[in-house]
Amino acid sequence: MARGLLWSTVKKLAPYLWEYRLRVALALTSLIVAKAAGVAVPLLLKDIVNRLDVHGPALIVPVALIAAYGALRFANALFGELRDLVFARVKQRAVRRAATAVFRHLHALPLSFHLDRQTGAVARDIERGSRGIALLLNILLFHIIPTIVEIALVAGILIAKFRLAFAAITFATLAVYAGFTLFVTEWRTVFRRSMNEMDSRANNHAVDSLLNYETVKFFGNEDYESGRYDAHLAQWEDAAVRSQSSLALLNTGQSAIVALGIGSLMLLAARGVADHRMNIGDLILVNAFLIQLFMPLHFLGAVYREIKHSLADMERMFAILDVRSTITDAPGAPDLTVSCGEVRFEHLSFSYGGQPLLDDVDFVVAPRSTTAVVGPSGSGKSTIIRLLARLYDPEVGCIRIDGQDIRAVTQKSLRQAIGVVPQDPVLFNDSLYVNIAYGRPGADMEEVRAAAALSHLDGFITALPQGYDTRVGERGLKLSGGEKQRVAIARTLLRKPQILLFDEATSALDAASERAVQEGLALLAQQRTTIVVAHRLATIQHADQILVMRGGRIVERGRHRELIAQGGLYAQLWALQQDRPAPANSLPSALPGLAGGDDGLLQALGQ
Template sequence: MKLRHYGPPPKDRNDWKTIRSLIPYLLEFKGRVALALLFLAAAKVANVSVPLVLKEIVDAFEQRQALLMLPVFLFVAYGLLRLGNSLFGELRDVVFVKVLQRSIRRVALKVFEHLHRLSLRFHLERQTGGVSRDIERGAAGIRFLLNFMLFNILPTILEIGFVAAILLVKYNPWFAIVTLATLVVYIGFTLWVTEWRMIFRRTMNEMDSKANTRAIDSLINYETVKYFNNEGYESRRYDETLQAWEKAAIRNQTSLSLLNTGQSFVIAGGVTVLMLMAGHGVMTGTMTIGDLVLVNAFLIQLYTPLHFLGFVYREIRHSLADMERMFGLLDRFPEVPDDPDAPDLAVTRAEVRFEHVDFSYEPDRQILHDVDFVIPSGHKLAVVGASGGGKSTLARLLFRFYDVSRGRILIDGQDIRRVSQRSLRAHIGIVPQDTVLFNDTIYYNIAYGRPEATREEIVQAAKHAHIHHFIESLPKGYDTVVGERGLKLSGGEKQRVAIARTILKRPRILVFDEATSALDSVAEKAIQQNLAEIAAGHTTLVIAHRLSTIMDADQILVMEAGRIVERGTHAELLARAGAYARLWNLQLKEELERPRRAVGNGIVSAP
């Protein structure tokens, strides 16, 4: 499988912008950050002082009088400095850990809330597995970036400055020049190779997200995979992405080895030159053995974190790449935003009015054409028609998942585009055709309609939805877990849970989007009677497939290809012998023929 994304990094990527976006989270704890930086500086001062004390110890032993008295003070100072370096480092971590974890929590929460603000179009197009993995890697990237950038790159730069200053003041300027030249070559080489390697990292990230998307999508649709014996097909699709990831991972590791080898050459060259210079100084008498030990200790002390600095820089670049997708989600703007300072919807009569509404999901495909109707307060309006006629789009527009292309939707005279979406949806309850439940208990799923409701209210809602007795018959009752997407319940049971959830919400406006489509005839009749009781006094929009369920509607709209072609009561529409009458007669015929098509009666109609 060919990798399509080997190429130069995207020009619109701004690592500094990503880093700056984290600063507000650090400033929430200014005192802790300042104290952590103070401990960091103290640790580096102690670390740089260790070779200086070691030099004095060596020089003391080199002199004759050292044989008469052990330099106990120097040994104690050496031990305390070693302890101080470790102690200050631990104190730094203890102080900063709250800043780190709080920042990760804040960013994760911000992304989560932002995803809920994005439009329905985004969520219909998104790939759940990929988005999940992007957020997971992004959070890990933030953890690494904050921890290592602040406490590895900054202290290493600080230590380099200390060492260069000491070498420049105490010894020949060439020691400082060679040290800094080695650092420049090392850093330049690291930056150049790491930028090149980022191509492979991004490809790994993309393939990882794609593989996760395919895996989760396949597992969610486990039954469909089994129905069609497509386990092998799913495995091949998954492995195609893993093969691409494998190629990128191999190139990533190979290039890493090249980088490490090059860094080792640079460091070895610098160390060799400096030690030759120090050895020459000892031979000519311009430097002592202690000076030689000091230079060697400085080099070991400096190049060890410098080598780690190369690793940290690589990982920071990887972390920034990991964060790209997550912060890219934050760059997605809601398609349907609230107006600034949008007021709450004030509902008194709950009258719903569609005024000459046009709507298109895509510019070249118009769904609704001049749809105009009113649902007076407390009335029930039904919409019928063939699939694809735009019926369910009415509910999506009423909830303002999309904005109309032309015209407007009013509730009690208020344009729903001018009020807050939260207040709008608080007044509308819906029982959708395809009910998806949370992987939690039945109690939780019913209570989701109004989380603050009491248990008595939840049980009462279940009774109204004719599901209480079924729940009580289960071994765990209301504490029964329904499984992912509610797959442990039948379609009818899920639908009744959804009805109970909507009843519990107690909205002024009700929407039933083929609410009884998954129920058998007995359950449907029982719930239809109950829904009629629930809808009494509510403004109700019913999107129906079976016409027998909306015979009592105050008004019925017949839609074809996004247009209202007929309107009136059940009796009026039958009398006109038009589109509604044709649908009615067709469904009556289907009801009469259904027993003849049933398997086991000796007659099986052709498919």
């Protein structure tokens, strides 16, 4: 499995390496030159020992050899540093591109994936995976390939200059060492995987707990949260101890194999000197080669372990890239062209997790008009918004904007034409300016101020000590619910979309703020197609069309006065909110699921 994962990983990294193929070629060339110079050093050392005659009248030959010896040492170091220098850009670019690719892919995955993911665990997987890429590239170029080159050169010299037994013992030692390392490291990998799993769980719990800091404090569950976190760390501790204990066994076995191999070769060389088949220089050459060969070989054991660890770290990150999105652009899809802004829902049906959420929903939103969608909780109101933004695709029917099926155009152009203000907006942990300008990155301060003024937020911001530079905190927790919602409205207005979608957009505002914002939205909506999902019926009584939903179906439609006159579900909801007796029909029987009902989509998800 490791070999397949290694090749799979190298294939995924290949495009990033190919971008700097000349640098890679130069780095490999420098590597070979450095190793050739390093292998030549013991050969010169042998000649120096054999030729150096301290009783002779002249030392010119040994001095020349010593000078060459120093030059080779310097060449080995120089080309080694050149390899590092040339490859640095390649390694860092590969890490950057891979991490960006995963990040981009996460944003391309459908909402269903993100409803199931654990943010802390995914973030940790990307962090470890990126680090694993850098480590793997370092190992491949700086350890594995150099060691292979060095083993090949040394083995060739031993076969050419000495008895075959020297090469046989060398290769036998290498084979035993590699086999032992492979066997024990495979056994140890399960501990590393367990460590990663426990580390991700602990990190995810920590992030989730801190994000819900107020909830923890309200319920006084600090000790409970600490206990859960410590339980994850205890499991990580056990796995880490087992990993370290098995590492000690591996190191001891490797040292024993290397010692046995070196001892056997030195014994063979000593006998050769005693039998006058080898001289002192040959003995020194063999010793130097053994040290030069087995030092990186001993390190190669640690390198192999790091490869296994890196692959285990990268496995989860690259697994994200293998997740396929169910919401994709059609091949050669054109951009959406919005001319007048007509929106058509044509016999739409949709279910999630086996539970039907919409059933044969069919209506038209005329250009530059406002359509409101109301109904009890769980009736499918918010699902309409998600389908129009193409966070999901319907199972039956289609949605058209100016006659274009939204599944046939690019998602980017669709969402550029749509502005959404959700019921519970989440802000970035940045300044107010950045959060408002997020609607149109690059907007200048005057445009941001204008959007803030339209959402009746400018006065609040200018009264702050840091004004628009005020940071809003994690998920905007430094702001009240109404302030967050006005920021969300401002950034949507800044976007200047042709189609506006409001999902309970003013539900967190007080009466005065809601009235002011509604006036601004009414002015804006005069030139745009607007769909409003509303709970407060007073905010949508002037809508051009009101759709009343129940159980995923449209049960009534018309203007406010028409629906009131009908005395149906809408009239009952209106009476309930106006604190007046409901019309003739029985309220409980007419409003099944009104009390205690979950939102349709969340109900389907079991939340």
